Every structure is written in C-alpha cells, then in structure tokens.
Amino acid sequence: MQCDYFDAGVCHSCTFMGEPYEDQLARKQRQVASLLSDWPDLVWEPAFGSRQSHFRNKAKLVVGGTADKPTLGILDSHMRGVDLRQCGLYEPCLAASFETLAQFVQRARITPFDVATGRGELKNILATTSPSGTLMLRFVLRSTEALPRIRKNLGWLQEELPQAAVITANLLPERKAVPEGREEIVLTDQDSLPMQLDDVTLFLRPQSFFQTNTPVAKALYGQARDWVNSLANTVGIAPLHIWDLYCGVGGFALNVAGSGRDVLGVEISEQAVESARLGAATAPENATVRFMVGDANAAARAEGSSLDILIVNPPRRGIGALSDWIEKSDARWLIYSSCNANTLAKDLTAMPSYQPHAARLFDMFPQTSHSETMVLAQRMR
Known part of the structure; x- marks a missing residue:
C-alpha cells in the first residue's frame, strides 16, 4: 500500500507502511511465535491475512x-x-x-x-x-x-x-x-446497526465494541466455531456448557451457539449486552444463548465453575486476576483471543494447568505491528 500522507510525513500511524505485505505478515507471525515459545508443541494454523487497504469498518x-x-x-x-x-x-x-x-x-x-x-x-x-x-x-x-x-x-x-x-x-x-x-x-x-456475518447477525449500538476489520473478524469467529464443533464432536457432551467472557456484542457466543449447547456471555457494558440480546433473538430456535451485564472476574466467581469451554476476549491489558480463577476452575478447554500477545503469554503462564495446543494469527490491523492471536488450550491436570 502506498500513502501520500505517510510519504509527506503528515501521518505515521501506519508504522509498516511501504513494507511488502507478505513481509509484514511473516514478521508478525515470528514476533507472536517468539512470545509463545514456551510451548514448543503449539501447532500454528496458517496466518489469516487481510486486504492491504480499504479494510477498516x-x-x-x-x-x-x-x-x-x-x-x-x-x-x-x-x-x-x-x-x-x-x-x-x-x-x-x-x-x-x-x-x-x-x-x-x-x-x-x-x-x-x-x-x-x-x-x-x-x-x-x-x-x-x-x-x-x-x-x-x-x-x-x-x-x-x-x-x-x-x-x-x-x-x-x-x-x-x-x-x-x-x-x-x-x-x-x-x-x-x-x-x-x-x-x-x-x-x-x-x-442499532445490524452487522450481517454470514448466518449470524450482530447488532451495534452506539457505544458497543466491534472488531475494526469485518472479514478478519468473521474468520476469527469462524475459527472459534470450528474448534468448538471439533471438541463437541470428539467428547459428545450434551449439553455443552460454554462461557464467553468479555463477550462484547456476542460475536463469539452467537457463532458457537447451537443445538445441545448452553452458552452464557458476560460483558460489563450494558449497551453491548443489549446489542448481544438483539442478536440472540435472531439465533436458531434450538440455540440456548443468554447474556448478562457484569465484570468478567466477578461474574465468573459468582456463577460458579461448572463449564466445559471457556472463551475469553479481553482488552489489551489481558485477564489479570481472572487467570487465578480459570486455573482453579473445571473448564476443560480454553479459547483465548488476544490483541496483545505479550499479555497473552503472561496470562497463559499464570495458568499452568492448561496446555496450549493450537494457535492462529489474524491480521486485524495491516500496516501496523498489531494483530489478533487466538489460542486453544486444554486442561491437563
């Protein structure tokens, strides 16, 4: 991508501007893999790339x-x-x-x-x-x-x-x-603004958060759905109890919802939860999905720990003290989606009972050093 503003020194927000996109993506992959090098058996899915320009929604x-x-x-x-x-x-x-x-x-x-x-x-x-x-x-x-x-x-x-x-x-x-x-x-x-993502419609109210790159967000939610489907087919648990903490407008929760699954989304923003509930109203009739307003840490401790799959998508600061609760919970699998691989690595280290098995980088922010990384981890003890 070429930018006249960058070339003229007017704006330097895109720190990777001018670097071939393939090199940008490879550099991000190396950086994230290096941060997660404590888990050498981690299997990396191919990085999901983005359009180089005209991608921000x-x-x-x-x-x-x-x-x-x-x-x-x-x-x-x-x-x-x-x-x-x-x-x-x-x-x-x-x-x-x-x-x-x-x-x-x-x-x-x-x-x-x-x-x-x-x-x-x-x-x-x-x-x-x-x-x-x-x-x-x-x-x-x-x-x-x-x-x-x-x-x-x-x-x-x-x-x-x-x-x-x-x-x-x-x-x-x-x-x-x-x-x-x-x-x-x-x-x-x-x-509210309807966001149609294939068979799921999310609703954005004015102060709701949504990923800034729609095609990459669809791929991110799709990867989580694929992992959950695979786990559901493998273990055959019914109902499958799934929690989505920091759920926002329900992107992950609504994408993994389905027959034989009980999904709970928790988000501190009331507007986001109102949006998520609008999305839940359009979910398939056989899907049990509900949303509640609350701090992820406090809500997790109050609701108890009976669950099979836990999905977390925290802000850049990571999950902090919630890692202690997760470490002690009975969640069999953890899906962690992170916009900051540094805090992702720190949080995974704080949960030694979980072994990361699979990971994938999603290039939500081309032309910059930022990316989204999602990890699937299994409780081993």
Whole structure:
C-alpha cells in the first residue's frame, strides 16, 4: 500500500507502511511465535491475512480547523487539525461519506473544538459501516450547544447520506484524551446497526465494541466455531456448557451457539449486552444463548465453575486476576483471543494447568505491528 500522507510525513500511524505485505505478515507471525515459545508443541494454523487497504469498518475522525474549513483526521504535535479524508485504510462506502460529513459541519455551523483554548464544540466524528453499506454516525460534542443546529440540518444529512441508519450526538464535556463520552443522544428512529456475518447477525449500538476489520473478524469467529464443533464432536457432551467472557456484542457466543449447547456471555457494558440480546433473538430456535451485564472476574466467581469451554476476549491489558480463577476452575478447554500477545503469554503462564495446543494469527490491523492471536488450550491436570 502506498500513502501520500505517510510519504509527506503528515501521518505515521501506519508504522509498516511501504513494507511488502507478505513481509509484514511473516514478521508478525515470528514476533507472536517468539512470545509463545514456551510451548514448543503449539501447532500454528496458517496466518489469516487481510486486504492491504480499504479494510477498516470504523473511522475515528478528530475534527479540527474551523466551521468554514473543518479538517477530519488527526491532530499534529501542536494540536492542530490534519485532514486525512483520502486515507486508504477505510472501506469505500465509509470513505465516501467523509466529504459530506465535512459539508455538514459547515452547514450546521458546528465549531470544531480547539484543544489549546478549550473552546469549540465538535471534538470527533465516529463513523461505522456494516457489510451491507449502512452507516452509524456519531458526533462527539463538548456540550448540547450545537444540538439544535444538528437537528435542524439532519434532514439534509439524511438526504445526502440515505445509508446513514443511525445518527447520534455523544457528549464529552471533560477534557480527556478519549474518543467519546458516556451520554448518547440518538437522533434517528433506529438505534442499532445490524452487522450481517454470514448466518449470524450482530447488532451495534452506539457505544458497543466491534472488531475494526469485518472479514478478519468473521474468520476469527469462524475459527472459534470450528474448534468448538471439533471438541463437541470428539467428547459428545450434551449439553455443552460454554462461557464467553468479555463477550462484547456476542460475536463469539452467537457463532458457537447451537443445538445441545448452553452458552452464557458476560460483558460489563450494558449497551453491548443489549446489542448481544438483539442478536440472540435472531439465533436458531434450538440455540440456548443468554447474556448478562457484569465484570468478567466477578461474574465468573459468582456463577460458579461448572463449564466445559471457556472463551475469553479481553482488552489489551489481558485477564489479570481472572487467570487465578480459570486455573482453579473445571473448564476443560480454553479459547483465548488476544490483541496483545505479550499479555497473552503472561496470562497463559499464570495458568499452568492448561496446555496450549493450537494457535492462529489474524491480521486485524495491516500496516501496523498489531494483530489478533487466538489460542486453544486444554486442561491437563
């Protein structure tokens, strides 16, 4: 992939830019395999690669400049807006919306937030696209000051972007280096974005998390389903008790659900659990899958330890103290999906009763050093 912004020194987010993709993928595989070298018998499935460009389904656009000439992209070292509307990372239907979004800022006279002075209203625009091309647009504001003008011009935006199914205003009054606040004001009748992944439909509410690379996310969930199917066929346990901790909108739970399986998903985000329950309503009639709001660590200890397969997909910091509970649980198998192989290795070391058998790297983030790694481990004692 070639990028004019990178070549001009404007943006260096893609640290592997210019390196042949095959070399990027091989380098990531070596790095992750080295971190998991304490398990020499680990069998690696072939790494799952990505499109080199136009793969991101979500854009986090920092808004800078002025209401007359807004920039959509990032801030430079002096906290000034840098426009990256032509960035090649985004899915085409998402990138095609950026010009209209800039025009909307002008039309609604929304002053971009200025970090240096603390003045202005519009901090970020968060845009997500589904596999069908529908959009969720979120305007992150300092206050409600611009809300009347956003509502007034909403009809124009919907005419220009009829694929925008969900539009919201998110309030972030604090001066924090975070992309969004807690309060969400939904401006459309629809408040969730359906994500169709073959025979499973996930629903994203505004503050729900979903992997940023849809084809790779499908492969990640598919690998977990294949492993669970293989285990179910081998052991013949019915019902098969499966827990999905840090379940988000239910990607893993809904993909491994099926006849003869009792699946429980746990997630601390209420909005994510609401989304997961929408997905569960579309699951096959013979699938028993339920979701609860709660901290993964506390919920696991409260629910007990009677389960066959445990799936964890934690944030970058890993599972921490939960590893102690897992080590003492009666879970026969563990599927650990990680966006940070360093904490993955640390957590596996803290659970010596589990022997990792299979692993696979999923290149969720081409042009960067980041990747997703999933490991299947069996309790040996």
